[in-house]
Amino acid sequence: MAEFNSCAKLIEGENLKKVLDMLNQSPDLLQDMLDMQNALQTTLAEKLPEYNIAPKDIQTKGQLVRWVDSNFDAIMDEFRELKNAIGGMSNGEKAASAVWKKWKANHGLMQNEKLDDMSEEDKLELMFEATDIWHFVMNIFIALGFDSKNLYTLYMLKNFENINRYNNGY
Numbered sequence: 001m002a003e004f005n006s007c008a009k010l011i012e013g014e015n016l017k018k019v020l021d022m023l024n025q026s027p028d029l030l031q032d033m034l035d036m037q038n039a040l041q042t043t044l045a046e047k048l049p050e051y052n053i054a055p056k057d058i059q060t061k062g063q064l065v066r067w068v069d070s071n072f073d074a075i076m077d078e079f080r081e082l083k084n085a086i087g088g089m090s091n092g093e094k095a096a097s098a099v100w101k102k103w104k105a106n107h108g109l110m111q112n113e114k115l116d117d118m119s120e121e122d123k124l125e126l127m128f129e130a131t132d133i134w135h136f137v138m139n140i141f142i143a144l145g146f147d148s149k150n151l152y153t154l155y156m157l158k159n160f161e162n163i164n165r166y167n168n169g170y
Helices: 008-012 014-027 029-047 062-085 092-101 106-113 120-143 150-167
Strands: none
Touching: 008 014, 008 120, 014 029, 014 062, 029 120, 029 150, 092 106
């Protein structure tokens, strides 16, 4: 596993100014993220074609199923890292994992710790782990041909429907 809190330290890195400039200049932040993720996947496909395919090259249902499966596996791996991060990465991997491993002696203690008592670095690490999940979720949206506008539209339509279902008791 990667060094603990290595992601939390990114907030101090040289790319922060670049990100803040992009944040202030972008007319469509979600599209920027989708485009950057697509570029990353395209680069991976060029550099390691035996393991990767560019989203634009997914042509068959079988390729799409393999793409979704691969990204789901990555999401689940990142989800496990997220659960460890909830335990506080500064505690070390074994201690941190007690928050979800019921067989650990300190499980009860970790379960009852307050989120507000987490260090800022641990909170940031937790947010980076959630961001890692977002990378792989975006891969699925990209492969399905989403852009920010249709993602927004379909999300809002589905959300309105979910609210309607809840309000109508089904």
